[in-house]
Amino acid sequence: xxxxxxxxKWSRIYxxxxxxxxxxxxxxxxxxxxxxxxxTTLQDAVKGYQAGHPQLNCAAVNGVLxxxxxxxxxxxxxxxxxKRTLLVAYGQxxxxxxxxxxxxxxxxxxxxxxxSDGGAMVVTMPFQGWxxxxxxxxxxxxxxxxxxxxxxxxxxxxxxGVDDNGGATAKGGYMIYQVTASSGGAHTxxxxxxxxxxxxxxxxxxxxxxxxxxxxxxxxxxxxxKATVLDIRQFVRxxxxxxxxxxxxxxxxxxRA
Amino acid sequence: xxxxxxxxxxxxSIATESITVTNAAGASVTLAIRDISALTNIISAESCPLLxxxxxxxxxGLTITRDTFGADAAYxxxxxxxxxxxxxxxxxxxxxxxxxxxxxxxxxxxILNYFGTHTNLSGATDILPGVVEDFxxxxxxxxxxxxxxxxxxxxxxxMET
Numbered sequence: 001x002x003x004x005x006x007x008x009k010w011s012r013i014y015x016x017x018x019x020x021x022x023x024x025x026x027x028x029x030x031x032x033x034x035x036x037x038x039x040t041t042l043q044d045a046v047k048g049y050q051a052g053h054p055q056l057n058c059a060a061v062n063g064v065l066x067x068x069x070x071x072x073x074x075x076x077x078x079x080x081x082x083k084r085t086l087l088v089a090y091g092q093x094x095x096x097x098x099x100x101x102x103x104x105x106x107x108x109x110x111x112x113x114x115x116s117d118g119g120a121m122v123v124t125m126p127f128q129g130w131x132x133x134x135x136x137x138x139x140x141x142x143x144x145x146x147x148x149x150x151x152x153x154x155x156x157x158x159x160x161g162v163d164d165n166g167g168a169t170a171k172g173g174y175m176i177y178q179v180t181a182s183s184g185g186a187h188t189x190x191x192x193x194x195x196x197x198x199x200x201x202x203x204x205x206x207x208x209x210x211x212x213x214x215x216x217x218x219x220x221x222x223x224x225x226k227a228t229v230l231d232i233r234q235f236v237r238x239x240x241x242x243x244x245x246x247x248x249x250x251x252x253x254x255x256r257a
Numbered sequence: 258x259x260x261x262x263x264x265x266x267x268x269x270s271i272a273t274e275s276i277t278v279t280n281a282a283g284a285s286v287t288l289a290i291r292d293i294s295a296l297t298n299i300i301s302a303e304s305c306p307l308l309x310x311x312x313x314x315x316x317x318g319l320t321i322t323r324d325t326f327g328a329d330a331a332y333x334x335x336x337x338x339x340x341x342x343x344x345x346x347x348x349x350x351x352x353x354x355x356x357x358x359x360x361x362x363x364x365x366x367x368i369l370n371y372f373g374t375h376t377n378l379s380g381a382t383d384i385l386p387g388v389v390e391d392f393x394x395x396x397x398x399x400x401x402x403x404x405x406x407x408x409x410x411x412x413x414x415x416m417e418t
Contacts, residue, residue, distance in 0.1 A: 005332060005415060007382060093382060093418065 003092065010091030012150065013061065014178035014251050015076055016084055017220035019150060023073045024063040025122065030088060030103045032056050032142055054140040057129045058086055058107055065114050065121040070219075073123060080112040083131040085222040087176045087253050089146045098237075099162040102146040102253035104176035106134035106224055136226050138174060144255030147193065148238040150180060152249040160199045161237030164256070168197070171257040172230045175210050178251045179221040185244030189217045192240070193254055195233040204237060210254075214241075217248050232256055260416040262335050266380025267412055268293045268310065271339075274378075276371045278364040280306055281346035281357050281404075288368065298398035302347050306364055311340040311407065321416070332417060338387055339410040342395050343368060348402040361404035362392065368408065383413040 012021040035052030066072040077084075087104035089096035096102075107127040114123045130138070145164040177191045192211035196203035209228025215221065238252045272292035280286045281302075291309040300307060319337035345361035348354060372386050387409035395405035 004417065009376075009383065093415075094377075 006090060006092045010093060010095065012089045012091065012096050012251075014087040014089075014150065014180070014222070015061070017179050017222040018071050018076050019178075019180050020061075020063060020071075020073055020076065023066045024061055027061045027088065028059055030058045030142070032140060055129050056105060056107075056138070056140070056142040058088070058103070058127050060124055060126040061086075062122060062124050065123050077109070077123070077125050078112050080109050080125070082109050083107070083133055084109045084127070085176065085178070085224060087178050087222075087251055089149060089251065089253070096146055096149045098145075098147055098149065099164060100146045100149075101143060102176075102255075103143050104224070104253050104255070105138060105142055106131045108132070135224050136174070138224075138226070138255070139171065139257035141255060141257055144173070144176075144253050145236075146251070146253050147175075147236060148250060148252040150178070150249065150251040152181070152247050153240055154242075154247050156241070157194075157237055157239050158201045159237065160201060161194070161196060161204065161235040163199065163235050164254075165234065168231060168233045169256045170230050170232075172227050173210070173232055173254060173256040174224050174226040176224050176253045176255070177212060177222060179217045179219065179248065180251075181219050181249035182217045182245045182247060184242075184246030187216050187218050187245045188214050188243030189245040189248050190214050190241040190243070191217070191238070191248075191250060191252060193227070193252070194237050194239045196235045196237075197233045199235040204235075204239070206239070207232060207236070214243055217245050217250070260333060262416065263380035263414060264316065264337070264339075264412075265293065267378060267384065267410075267414075268339065270378040270380055271308075271341075271410070274371070274375065276368055278306055278367050279360065280364075281350050281360060283360075288364075300344055300397040300403070302350065305344050305346050305403070307344045308341050308368065308408065309344065311342045315340055317409075332415065334382075335414050335416055337412050339412060341408045341410065343405045343408050344395055344397070345404040348394055348404055350404075357404050358393065361406075365389075365392070365406050365408070372408075372410065380414065381412050382415045382418060385411050387411040 033055045036049040040047040063073045067074040090101045108131040110128040193207045194204040195207045272290045276288040289307045317338045321335045323331045325332040351357045392406045394402040
């Protein structure tokens with residue numbers, strides 16, 4: 001992880017277990033927007049507002065009309081009106097790495113529209129906000145950190161983690177996982193988050209509840225999982241347990257509430 | 258945060274790239290790429306194929322923009338064009354004047370494709386081939402004509418990087 005500003009060419013976007021970075025042209029805005037009920041009284045000199053319900057959303061993903069079987073954007077996105085699990089990793093002038101900013105959740109894809117842009121056929125997928133049928137309704141914070149950039153893993157993680165917050169938090173959080181490939185047997189495995197108060201391998205323990213459990217980890221598998229405890233210690237890292245899978249290609253983000 | 262314009266880092270990066278092209282004799286060779294410290298007025302058939310900085314108007318269109326508040330300490334971006342010349346082979350090489358023309362076009366396309374897919378060079382936040390205006394001929398310091406073309410590079414650099 002480096003610190004500073006970056007450019008969009010280093011962003012990566014994962015959609016329902018597929019890496020669509022190479023066929024996406026732009027995305028966003030991503031983030032949180034609050035309703036703002038006006039509560040101005042007669043004697044107020046200026047209008048006053050309070051924060052209402054926040055909206056978490058990735059406003060749109062724009063890409064090329066690519067009908068590649070299985071992984072093409074047309075293939076994975078043409079069915080609108082569906083819940084999509086998104087994870088966006090913002091690399092810092094290089095490929096995304098552990099500790100980089102990420103954004104993610106489950107959002108309602110409201111449309112799939114193709115049109116021409118300067119002669120090229122492109123598609124737009126606008127989102128309406130957090131999906132009502134998402135795995136859970138999150139707290140009002142959609143940005144987190146990337147714990148694992150998309151790559152293949154064949155063994156458990158014994159490396160140190162990352163300090164994303166400068167201290168522990170006590171409001172819970174959730175992870176977003178995207179599996180794009182695997183190999184071996186029936187492809188079973190577990191993806192989870194671990195935390196620690198001290199950034200040494202031996203100090204890390206599973207963050208309670210923040211695990212997929214044993215799942216089939218083939219391409220196209222994704223989801224969000226909420227920790228069942230509120231306390232998340234200062235340092236966090238990814239972890240896996242290989243079942244019948246011998247290799248697991250995935251990206252993982254963690255959002256602290 | 259110390260700002261810098263890493264123009265020489267970029268030219269050094271370009272010079273260290275390894276690109277395989279087919280020369281005028283039909284052999285697969287590594288393209289010679291000169292850095293700005295290696296410029297000579299000698300370009301011969303033996304030098305080719307060669308990608309070399311164009312001494313006249315090597316850097317064009319350089320602009321510095323302030324991207325944030327903060328006066329001298331603000332984030333700033335520098336953009337400029339680096340102009341190179343691609344010498345493939347002397348114009349008269351071959352049985353006819355233009356026998357090697359298609360080979361030059363093929364090699365130029367290989368070079369452009371390479372730099373279109375290697376945009377993470379040291380010293381640049383982003384670099385892409387620019388608008389190629391002139392496919393042929395290019396002229397060496399002795400006034401000899403070569404099959405070749407001008408190849409510009411559009412460079413963007415965050416000055417704090």
